[in-house]
Amino acid sequence: MASQDSIPGTIMLDGPMATKGYPLNKMCYSFNNASARDEFRADEEAYYEKFKLTEEQKQAMRQRDVIGMLEAGGSIYYLAKFAGILGLNVQDVGGLQTGMTTDEFKAFLVKQGEV
Amino acid sequence: MANLLGGIATSHIPAIGVAMDKGLEETPYWKDFFDAYPPVRDWLYTQEPDIAIIFYNDHGLEFFHDRKPTFAIGASELYENADEGWGIAEIPPVTGETELSWHIVNHLIEHDFDITVCQEMKVDHGLTVPLTLMWPGHKYGHIKVIPVAINCERHPMPKPSRCYAFGQAIGDAVRSFAGDQKVVVMGTGGLSHQLDGQRAGYINKPFDLYCMDKIVNEPELLTQFSNYELVEKAGAQGVELNMWLAMRGALENEGALKELHRSYHLPISNTGAGLQLLATDSAR
Numbered sequence: 001m002a003s004q005d006s007i008p009g010t011i012m013l014d015g016p017m018a019t020k021g022y023p024l025n026k027m028c029y030s031f032n033n034a035s036a037r038d039e040f041r042a043d044e045e046a047y048y049e050k051f052k053l054t055e056e057q058k059q060a061m062r063q064r065d066v067i068g069m070l071e072a073g074g075s076i077y078y079l080a081k082f083a084g085i086l087g088l089n090v091q092d093v094g095g096l097q098t099g100m101t102t103d104e105f106k107a108f109l110v111k112q113g114e115v
Numbered sequence: 116m117a118n119l120l121g122g123i124a125t126s127h128i129p130a131i132g133v134a135m136d137k138g139l140e141e142t143p144y145w146k147d148f149f150d151a152y153p154p155v156r157d158w159l160y161t162q163e164p165d166i167a168i169i170f171y172n173d174h175g176l177e178f179f180h181d182r183k184p185t186f187a188i189g190a191s192e193l194y195e196n197a198d199e200g201w202g203i204a205e206i207p208p209v210t211g212e213t214e215l216s217w218h219i220v221n222h223l224i225e226h227d228f229d230i231t232v233c234q235e236m237k238v239d240h241g242l243t244v245p246l247t248l249m250w251p252g253h254k255y256g257h258i259k260v261i262p263v264a265i266n267c268e269r270h271p272m273p274k275p276s277r278c279y280a281f282g283q284a285i286g287d288a289v290r291s292f293a294g295d296q297k298v299v300v301m302g303t304g305g306l307s308h309q310l311d312g313q314r315a316g317y318i319n320k321p322f323d324l325y326c327m328d329k330i331v332n333e334p335e336l337l338t339q340f341s342n343y344e345l346v347e348k349a350g351a352q353g354v355e356l357n358m359w360l361a362m363r364g365a366l367e368n369e370g371a372l373k374e375l376h377r378s379y380h381l382p383i384s385n386t387g388a389g390l391q392l393l394a395t396d397s398a399r
Contacts, residue, residue, distance in 0.1 A: 010312045013269050033200075081199070
């Protein structure tokens, strides 16, 4: 994909990004298990250590910075499982990434049908 | 030979499964979406298929980046669903099938698709939501399912033209299978959507309608795209069109197709949600 121009607002999850994101994605993949979600809730910092997150990934997680997580190699498939722990759905996550409230983001979705 | 009755393309958004669990089908947000499904369910009821080959993408239930196949097929008597981490209810096990699965595997390898074979695999919402949509109330136990997973998450992923050719090889395998089984193929996911990045929420209705139009008789107009172009035109997860193309590829050597249903609804969750039914001459 590197030979292509980048698409604005889009971070391609290619091989190098997946390499960078591996610890973060592996941690979020673990959230398929309820016991892992509980362990994370009990001590987030210890859980970051367990999966050897990079400092960039830890910072993005601490700040609930979704764009930061993507830039640190996160894959939305696994980040969605983290969002679930926070009780957020994909409209909430869309709002967080675009600087909109969830309601504004929902209205934005509807508007794209008016063409 | 086994007979291909037709293909169904449908959205597989998790929120659909949640809405069905909560009985929200008649609420204003969902009504138009769910109203599109009864004609397709009626067709399935009339046709009585024995086997459904379902092209879908795993979203991190069975496969993680440690070992993520580009193309994978199940060959198991049973497939289980499991906790995906964010709250969609688990559904009862899906009935599998092994004889046609292995026949397809042999045919694929013989025709240069060196596929990953899974004798045990968990199936996620990419497969379970379409099953639930087609047979509500979890009444899908009678149909034998062959899951076929395509990587739509991590680049590089198989090209649209390759997904089409892959589907075509599977269609040929079905026709060369000894038996009189009736088979349907399904392509799940899409259409345009992007969950991640500052471009999140991107939907391209004109492009979605173009795809639904062209997939019937001019799929070559769609298979010429690269995955990069699909991301550009249909959003980061719009590459799920590849499952529709695999479904359509399976019907390639069936002769003329009859389009029996087409509907499109926007937005469902963050997505342009399409439903399409293409029948072959083998259908009643």
